[in-house]
Amino acid sequence: MKEESGKVSNITNRTILKLLSLVLVLSMALSVLAACNKNDDGVQIDENGVPYIDISFEKGKGPAIARGDSTKLEVKDGELKITNRTDAWNGVNFKGDKFIGNKVQVKASVKSANPTCSLSLQYDLAGTTAYTTIGTGNTSSGYYSQIQGEIEISEQAENVFFYIEASGVDDIYVKEFEVHVVGDYVDPSTLAKLEYANIADYPELKTLYADYFKFGCAIPTTFVSNKNQNYIELVTKEFNAITFENELKPDSILDYETSVSDLSKYNESPAVKFDHLKETLDYCKEHGIVVRGHTLVWYSQTPAWLYHVDYDINKDFVDRDLMLKRMENYIKSVFEWAQTNYPGVFYAWDVVNEAVADGGSILRDCEWKQIIGDDYIEKAFEYARKYAPDGVKLFYNDYNSYQNGKRDTIIEYLKPIAAAGNIDGVGMQGHISTATGVDYFIEAMKMYADLGLVVNVTELDISMPNNNNGEYDQGVYFNKLFKAFIDAKKSGVPLECVTVWGICDNLSWKSADKPLLFADDLSQKTAFKGVVAAVTGEELQKPADYVEIVRDTSTIYEDYEDGKFVGGPRFSATVGVGDSDPFDGSKSLFCTGGVDTYDGYSVDISGFVGKKIHYSFAVRSAAPQTKMTLDIDGEWPNIETITTGSDEWIEVDGYCDVPGGYDTLTLYFETTTTDSFNLDNLLIELAE
Numbered sequence: 001m002k003e004e005s006g007k008v009s010n011i012t013n014r015t016i017l018k019l020l021s022l023v024l025v026l027s028m029a030l031s032v033l034a035a036c037n038k039n040d041d042g043v044q045i046d047e048n049g050v051p052y053i054d055i056s057f058e059k060g061k062g063p064a065i066a067r068g069d070s071t072k073l074e075v076k077d078g079e080l081k082i083t084n085r086t087d088a089w090n091g092v093n094f095k096g097d098k099f100i101g102n103k104v105q106v107k108a109s110v111k112s113a114n115p116t117c118s119l120s121l122q123y124d125l126a127g128t129t130a131y132t133t134i135g136t137g138n139t140s141s142g143y144y145s146q147i148q149g150e151i152e153i154s155e156q157a158e159n160v161f162f163y164i165e166a167s168g169v170d171d172i173y174v175k176e177f178e179v180h181v182v183g184d185y186v187d188p189s190t191l192a193k194l195e196y197a198n199i200a201d202y203p204e205l206k207t208l209y210a211d212y213f214k215f216g217c218a219i220p221t222t223f224v225s226n227k228n229q230n231y232i233e234l235v236t237k238e239f240n241a242i243t244f245e246n247e248l249k250p251d252s253i254l255d256y257e258t259s260v261s262d263l264s265k266y267n268e269s270p271a272v273k274f275d276h277l278k279e280t281l282d283y284c285k286e287h288g289i290v291v292r293g294h295t296l297v298w299y300s301q302t303p304a305w306l307y308h309v310d311y312d313i314n315k316d317f318v319d320r321d322l323m324l325k326r327m328e329n330y331i332k333s334v335f336e337w338a339q340t341n342y343p344g345v346f347y348a349w350d351v352v353n354e355a356v357a358d359g360g361s362i363l364r365d366c367e368w369k370q371i372i373g374d375d376y377i378e379k380a381f382e383y384a385r386k387y388a389p390d391g392v393k394l395f396y397n398d399y400n401s402y403q404n405g406k407r408d409t410i411i412e413y414l415k416p417i418a419a420a421g422n423i424d425g426v427g428m429q430g431h432i433s434t435a436t437g438v439d440y441f442i443e444a445m446k447m448y449a450d451l452g453l454v455v456n457v458t459e460l461d462i463s464m465p466n467n468n469n470g471e472y473d474q475g476v477y478f479n480k481l482f483k484a485f486i487d488a489k490k491s492g493v494p495l496e497c498v499t500v501w502g503i504c505d506n507l508s509w510k511s512a513d514k515p516l517l518f519a520d521d522l523s524q525k526t527a528f529k530g531v532v533a534a535v536t537g538e539e540l541q542k543p544a545d546y547v548e549i550v551r552d553t554s555t556i557y558e559d560y561e562d563g564k565f566v567g568g569p570r571f572s573a574t575v576g577v578g579d580s581d582p583f584d585g586s587k588s589l590f591c592t593g594g595v596d597t598y599d600g601y602s603v604d605i606s607g608f609v610g611k612k613i614h615y616s617f618a619v620r621s622a623a624p625q626t627k628m629t630l631d632i633d634g635e636w637p638n639i640e641t642i643t644t645g646s647d648e649w650i651e652v653d654g655y656c657d658v659p660g661g662y663d664t665l666t667l668y669f670e671t672t673t674t675d676s677f678n679l680d681n682l683l684i685e686l687a688e
């Protein structure tokens with residue numbers, strides 16, 4: 001019994017020991033698992049508790065997640081290889097939720113046969129998924145290139161991913177991937193939830209402006225389906241027109257799968273899909289909100305396959321005839337769908353978007369132009385007119401369309417289309433700043449109207465100036481612009497709709513510039529109050545904390561004898577002080593190396609804003625003319641044009657009224673060619 005009991009106790013002891021070690025092993029395994037769990041997003045923590053990512057793919061793929069259903073990731077020899085990509089957006093994701101509310105620097109070492117790869121951020125904000133490029137690199141050299149950039153991740157962002165994608169579907173290789181916080185780290189779990197403002201008593205723009213024009217805004221489709229209804233409620237209250245910010249663009253409605261599924265059916269008539277728009281369009285119909293169709297023919301946000309034989313990007317471009325057929329049938333399908341399902345809902349269509357190049361004297365190079373030729377615009381309008389229902393207005397839409405050069409080029413291209421009766425209006429986008437000349441904007445409007453067309457402002461957003469009074473100054477500018485819109489309308493300019501490009505700053509495509517009417521919590525910005533005041537006639541109140549600008553009106557004088565100058569190069573010019581053939585003394589300023597005529601020498605004259613100045617200087621150049629001009633975007637008012645050419649010194653003396661209303665202002669010297677020029681004894685002083 002003793003023995004027995006001894007055995008029993010022995011067995012019991014061993015069992016207990018075994019059990020104990022099992023528990024130990026299990027708990028160790030569990031804690032390892034838990035630790036893995038904690039790190040399953042691959043984020044490491046430094047000695048200060050700040051998260052970072054730094055992976056070199058030496059030990060497996062780490063936190064890399066395939067982006068795209070078919071995409072495959074494998075790791076070999078310290079490289080992450082991303083294969084089986086069927087779309088340009090396929091690639092690799094890295095979770096980034098630990099960085100919400102922080103500014104981060106992101107770096108990746110990338111190689112690919114694709115011409116470019118990019119590093120971007122994906123996040124959900126108020127129920128809408130947004131994508132922002134952090135950096136893009138040329139990757140097809142056969143070597144690794146480093147792509148990097150800094151980005152601020154909104155405090156309200158959710159489901160954050162950093163990702164790498166490419167311009168085409170070739171494999172991508174990644175050797176290193178890093179994310180580091182810039183500045184002090186904010187722990188996202190400590191961030192307060194956004195409390196939305198109560199909008200019930202807000203003045204209603206659509207009602208206030210009813211006598212003048214429709215008031216629209218751009219929205220994503222998710223506003224309607226979103227469980228957060230604050231946004232759509234504000235839209236319904238304030239606006240009577242909308243534009244889909246992205247979802248009616250060619251890349252959202254052209255249907256690749258269906259188009260390639262039956263080429264005998266779709267080769268000349270690409271398939272289109274609209275299901276994703278239904279909810280919002282039904283909403284608009286129900287609430288009497290009309291819709292701008294944006295956009296049919298555009299160089300951007302159009303899938304590459306549309307231009308290729310068999311819709312296969314590895315094959316050649318199709319010929320002009322087939323491209324014209326695809327264009328015609330695509331336009332036809334869109335109008336047929338709109339008319340069948342939503343008659344009366346669409347008030348206008350942007351038939352062609354942004355066809356004129358920046359700088360403004362030629363057409364932008366794009367696939368439409370390369371395949372069809374310069375008349376692709378005329379053709380698009382011809383087809384649009386053929387299929388558009390009566391009463392739906394057809395528009396050409398562009399940004400910087402108020403700038404003289406671009407405006408004149410647009411007018412030249414639109415003249416024959418207007419003469420043929422195939423266009424009804426010009427959309428002036430209006431992605432502008434508070435330095436944009438209001439008078440120039442209105443003048444361009446009138447010139448478009450002179451073609452017998454109506455005008456719409458289609459995508460208004462105005463960057464907030466980066467100064468102490470930014471919020472107020474932006475409000476003052478909105479106020480001035482809308483007063484000008486009202487006056488223009490009263491004087492007969494056919495301005496029929498003004499659309500703002502979004503409702504609140506954090507959801508704007510230019511969120512860093514805070515360019516919209518409402519703050520992130522939907523509270524009224526001074527910008528909104530400025531727009532309201534423009535129509536009610538109220539005065540916009542200066543805030544108590546307004547910082548008066550102290551103008552430094554001290555004289556600017558530089559003879560360059562000490563080698564110094566207060567200005568700097570404009571764009572790609574080079575500026576320096578040299579001793580070859582000065583006007584007097586032993587030195588003068590030279591400005592060389594420009595690639596464009598507007599490269600030159602810029603001098604800050606912010607101190608003289610709103611004042612009369614006296615200026616004098618000596619200049620020499622081999623260029624036929626040298627000019628002194630004020631740097632006001634869209635206007636560039638010329639002060640002096642000097643006949644140079646001889647490369648002899650010419651003395652200039654004069655007076656000028658520097659326009660008011662600008663926080664900062666520069667003037668610049670340029671030549672009419674890209675020849676260099678020399679300046680000496682530059683004087684700018686108060687004239688009064």
Ligand code: XIL
Nearest residue numbers: 245246294295353399429431459509
């Ligand atoms: C922008 C959208 O706002 C962004 O969300 C998108 O990523 C890029 O396009 N001109 C146009 C608009 O005609 O369609 C553009 O919208 C802004 C410039």
